Amino acid sequence: MTAPAGLQSDEDVLVSTLVGSRLDHDLGHRLHHMEHDGTVETVRLETRDMTRRRLRVVTDRGTPCLIALPRSEQLFDGAILLLDAHRAIVVRALEQAWLRLRPASLPDALQLGYAAGNLHWKVRFDGGDVEVALEAPRQAYLDRVRDLIADGRVTIVETGA
Amino acid sequence: MNDLSPSRQPVPPHPANAARIGIGGPVGSGKTALIEALLPVFQRRGISVAVVTNDLVTAEDAERLRRSGIIDPARVLAVEAGACPHTVIREDPTLNILAADELDARFPGLELVIIESGGDNLASTFSLDLVDWWIFVIDVAGGGDIPRKRGPGVLQCDLLVVNKVDLAPHVGVDLDAMLEEARAVRGGSPLLATACRAGINIEAVADAICAAVLIRR
Numbered sequence: 001m002t003a004p005a006g007l008q009s010d011e012d013v014l015v016s017t018l019v020g021s022r023l024d025h026d027l028g029h030r031l032h033h034m035e036h037d038g039t040v041e042t043v044r045l046e047t048r049d050m051t052r053r054r055l056r057v058v059t060d061r062g063t064p065c066l067i068a069l070p071r072s073e074q075l076f077d078g079a080i081l082l083l084d085a086h087r088a089i090v091v092r093a094l095e096q097a098w099l100r101l102r103p104a105s106l107p108d109a110l111q112l113g114y115a116a117g118n119l120h121w122k123v124r125f126d127g128g129d130v131e132v133a134l135e136a137p138r139q140a141y142l143d144r145v146r147d148l149i150a151d152g153r154v155t156i157v158e159t160g161a
Numbered sequence: 162m163n164d165l166s167p168s169r170q171p172v173p174p175h176p177a178n179a180a181r182i183g184i185g186g187p188v189g190s191g192k193t194a195l196i197e198a199l200l201p202v203f204q205r206r207g208i209s210v211a212v213v214t215n216d217l218v219t220a221e222d223a224e225r226l227r228r229s230g231i232i233d234p235a236r237v238l239a240v241e242a243g244a245c246p247h248t249v250i251r252e253d254p255t256l257n258i259l260a261a262d263e264l265d266a267r268f269p270g271l272e273l274v275i276i277e278s279g280g281d282n283l284a285s286t287f288s289l290d291l292v293d294w295w296i297f298v299i300d301v302a303g304g305g306d307i308p309r310k311r312g313p314g315v316l317q318c319d320l321l322v323v324n325k326v327d328l329a330p331h332v333g334v335d336l337d338a339m340l341e342e343a344r345a346v347r348g349g350s351p352l353l354a355t356a357c358r359a360g361i362n363i364e365a366v367a368d369a370i371c372a373a374v375l376i377r378r
Binding site: 014048049051052053054055056066067068070071119120135136137140143 | 178180181247251252262265284286288289290293294311313316317348372373374376
């Protein structure tokens with residue numbers, strides 16, 4: 001039986017603490033064997049969602065998980081949500097998507113840097129390029145610097161990622 | 162000076178386990194009114210709640226809630242955000258984390274901390290280091306074109322609340338068009354239309370909060 005949205009059903013897995021990390025030697029060894037048996041399920045999460053302590057997720061095999069962690073614990077790539085004799089559930093962080101922008105000149109870099117700061121974007125730098133962490137659709141970021149792009153003062157560097 | 166500890170009494174050790182949600186939005190959109198409407202609903206449902214308010218240089222919203230009689234005044238803490246109300250909910254939410262931790266410690270069994278941002282603009286968003294889930298409140302009287310402006314608050318929140326829908330005929334706003342545009346810019350993410358003063362759709366907002374973060378219920 002499936003519970004209505006928002007309610008807990010008997011099929012849901014309630015996660016109130018993390019079992020550990022798949023990098024732990026003993027746990028990793030156990031998971032390795034369970035993977036051969038096909039009993040390891042995966043939850044894929046966006047990077048930005050990893051800091052939430054409360055969220056509802058569904059594994060790659062359709063198992064609903066209700067995560068309610070104490071604030072002293074935090075999700076991470078490889079966190080084990082459930083591990084028993086029959087099944088394991090492991091978190092996989094989706095790779096952070098980045099938008100790489102290249103200013104044509106120092107004045108253009110100043111203007112791009114100002115825009116990124118003013119818009120509170122999360123950025124990192126690589127050489128003369130700015131990489132913006134995408135936490136919303138890519139076009140929403142491009143729209144904010146469309147004049148710089150249209151004038152050729154900033155170009156988009158396709159990374160293939 | 163931030164009013165983090167009204168009683169200034171030692172806080173007993175207690176693990177911080179309550180869910181935390183944020184309520185943000187422009188000045189006058191109805192954030193405090195939404196909380197005032199939600200508190201009796203949570204009380205009826207037996208949910209233990211506390212509130213952190215953020216104001217620029219006063220504790221106006223905290224005092225309003227403390228005087229309201231709908232919540233134990235000790236369960237309301239105020240953070241003075243200074244000139245940048247978005248900074249204390251996004252870039253450096255330390256003051257709000259400390260306030261929520263203190264409420265968690267003071268009230269064992271606390272289930273939900275509501276963190277109300279200071280009135281800001283459409284760009285304000287909550288850090289997910291601070292809250293597990295957040296609402297952005299806009300209002301019909303602020304203009305039917307607000308969704309079209311695609312503010313990050315409107316786009317990124319977990320639930321968009323369009324408040325004061327009962328005022329639409331009086332302020333010349335086509336409510337259906339406004340809601341349709343809001344749905345479009347959010348790509349179908351959740352949205353609720355409310356009138357907090359008239360009690361319209363408050364239960365639905367409470368349901369959404371319970372479904373999102375009060376997972377044991």
